[in-house]
Amino acid sequence: MERTKESAVWRYFKLNTPTSSTAVCNVCKANVARGGGSTASYSTTNLIKHLxxxxxTEHQEFQQLSRSKGAGGGPTQQLTLADALQRREKFPGNSAKAMRITEKVLEFMVLDGQPMSVVENEGFRRLLEHLEPRYNLPSRKYFSETALSEMYEKVCEHLSQELRDVDAMSFTTDIWSSEVCPMSMLSLTVHWLDRNHTPRSAVLQAKNFPGAHNGDTISTAIKAMLDKWNIPLNKVHVILRDNASNMKKAMEKMGVCSLGCFAHTLQLVVNEGLLSQRSVSDAIANGRQIVKHFKHSPLAYSRLYDVQLQMQMQPKRLQQDVRTRWNSTYFMIQSLLEQKHVLGAYVVDYDLPTTLTANQWALLEKTSTVLEPFEELTRKISSSTASTADVIPAITVLKRILTKEDVADAGIKTMKKTLLQAVKQRFDSVEDELLYALATLLDPRYKDRYFTSETSTKHAKDALLKELEDRGLTSTAGAAEASQRPEKAPRMETAAEAVAAPSKSSFMEAFEQILEESEDADAASSSSTAVQLNEYLAEKTITASDSPYNYWEANKHRLPDLAATAKKYLCAPCTSVESERLFSTVSNTVNDKRNRLTADRAEMLVFLTKNSSLLLK
Structure with a gap:
């Protein structure tokens, strides 16, 4: 049967009607019989012979087109012996096609956390054989000893090029120990703002770190990592670390600025200020036993599920907390409170290891209320765009919330007072830390509006002025250009935005209240040596939901020296969360299926996985 419009021959012929017994040659206009006695038996044989x-010339062109179309819809011609043999031959190992497929197989293993042994799995090999019979899948040894190293070097070179022109970088570091093999790793993650003021980060190393983890060995290891990437110490703006004494000593020995993780300090505040109270800890301990009971007993959970359905509630599991993460305790309390009536119905028919008294239920409700702004803050500072600029405003807002008395505070005043004392104790000198203070000034959402001490504000502004002067801000031309700039109009909330705005949390209400009070008190200075800084500080702040990075990209020509300084101070995160997230990847890489991985290969796999954005460029 004729395959009418699939054949390349129809480039050279046309039909007067679909059922015509002849076709007209486009070259010589001759009518050529299509063969056969009916439409069903027409063929293209006569047309090909005519060409x-x-x-x-047209016949030769037709043959080339037919070969290129091949099995994808070309004419039903028989393959030559040479073509048939060629289609059965395997790609040479160094062919472009084979190398590209090998690269994609390695990407699959890296990005999806697959072990190198996947190339020995029968199902995977059959899949590749079906997709491309001519591809010869290399061995596991090739991928682990050759391909992995080549890809690692390629991404390293790309990252080195990106970091070469960066003037100031911040770092996060942490130590991890495996539970499935005798391996410890020390991580170093770099953070910077690129030429467009876009926040960037990349893992430099997750280095094998055997032996003692003291200040000397840590400082030596981190210095070696920086040397490997040709990063001099004068480009290190700050290193974020945990609050352990060995980490503090290591940074002091290196002679670099360092800050403790804000999230870790907040953890201490909540533990010391609230969760360590006897009545609260007892209520939480009872709640924890209830959650464990359902987590470890499928029968108990099945019964709870039935009770939830009977009460027409959405079936939901209780959340288990992790004692080293206070916010996980908050989520556990929330899940218990949501299922309070369900648990009450459950104990009518079934036993529990313990129960919560009416006073303990009330205490958990109060604890949840008090911890809500802390949980919101923790989410805020754990985002990938959070910076050291967020710390001073966050502490100011927390103090405002904990100090403010409300009619709804009945029964939780003591909790709030205890937490306030813990916040003041842990963050007493936060405004005097210049790394925090200058970052806050350079964030257009905050500027100087969240400082509570006039002395600290003046000290921070003087330090920023000195930094700007070191960059050459006080040149006459620069000052004159900045002084001629009109003040930006404040951003006004539109009626549509006011209607669409969701109800604000207590944290955001306090945040905006402080901002409004500070904005009203603003007055621009006319000091000729600080005209650019004064112009910036005199303007209204941008909204909390706007990006400070976008602001500086849009204003880098209007406020060039401030924008350059912002690149330095806003590149620093306020937590070491990125390092903790890195070790989640490490745990997935060095697991039961990969417990024989050498430290060097584990490091390469983690590096490539975390830097996947560079890998896919």
Missing amino acids: QKHHA
Whole structure:
């Protein structure tokens, strides 16, 4: 049967009607019989012979087109022996096609956390054989000893190029120990703002770190990592670390600025200020036993599920907390409170290891209320765009919330007072830390509006002025240009935005209240040596939901020296969360299926996985 419009021959012929018994040659206009006695038996054989006999050039072109179309819809011609043999031959190992497929197989293993042994799995090999029979899958040894190293070097070179022109970088570091093999790793993650003021980060190393983890060995290891990437110490703006004494000593020995993780300090505040109270800890301990009971007993959970359905509630599991993460305790309390009535119905028919008294339920409700702004803050500072600029405003807002008395505070005043004392104790000198203070000034959402001490504000502004002067801000031309700039109009909330705005949390209400009070008190200075800084500080702040990075990209020509300084101070995160997230990847890489991985290969896999954005460029 004729395959009418699939054949390349129809480039050279046309039909007057779909059922015509002849086709018209486009070259010589001759009518050529299609063969057969009916539409069903027509073929293209006569048409091809006509081209071969009368139009050699077109016939040669037709043959090339037919080969290129092949099995994808070309004419039903028989393959030559040479073509058939070629289609059965395997790609040479160094062919472009084979190398590209090998690269994609390695990407699959890296990005999806697959062990190198996947290339030995029968199902995977059959899949590749079906997709491309001519591809010869290399061995596991090739991927682990050759391909992995080549990809690692390629991404390293790309990252080195990106970091070469960066003037100031911040770092996060942490130590991890495996539970499935005798391996410890020390991580170093770099953070910077690129030429467009876009926040960037990349893992430099997750280095094998055997032996003692003291200040000397840590400082030596981190210095070696920086040397490997040709990063001099004068480009290190700050290193974020945990609050352990060995980490503090290591940074002091290196002679670099360092800050403790804000999230870790907040953890201490909540533990010391609230969760360590006897009545609260007892209520939480009872709640924890209830959650464990359902987590470890499928029968108990099945019964709870039935009770939830009977009470027409959405079936939901209780959340288990992790004692080293206070916010997980908050989520556990929330899940218990949501299922309070369900648990009450459950104990009518079934036993529990313990129960919560009416006073303990009330205490958990109060604890949840008090911890809500802390949980919101923790989410805020754990985002990938959070910076050291967020710390001073966050502490100011927390103090405002904990100090403010409300009619709804009945029964939780003591909790709030205890937490306030813990906040003041842990963050007493936060405004005097210049790394925090200058970052806050350079964030257009905050500027100087969240400082509570006039002395600290003046000290921070003087330090920023000195930094700007070191960059050459006080040149006459620069000052004159900045002084001629009109003040930006404040951003006004539109009626549509006011209607659409969701109800604000207590944290955001306090945040905006402080901002409004500070904005009203603003007055621009006319000091000729600080015209650019004064112009910036005199303007209204941008909204909390706007990006400070976008602001500086849009204003880098209007406020060039401030924008350059912002690149330095806003590149620093306020937590070491990125390092903790890195070790989640490490745990997935060095697991039961990969417990024989050498430290060097584990490091390469983690590096490539975390830097996947560079890998896919």
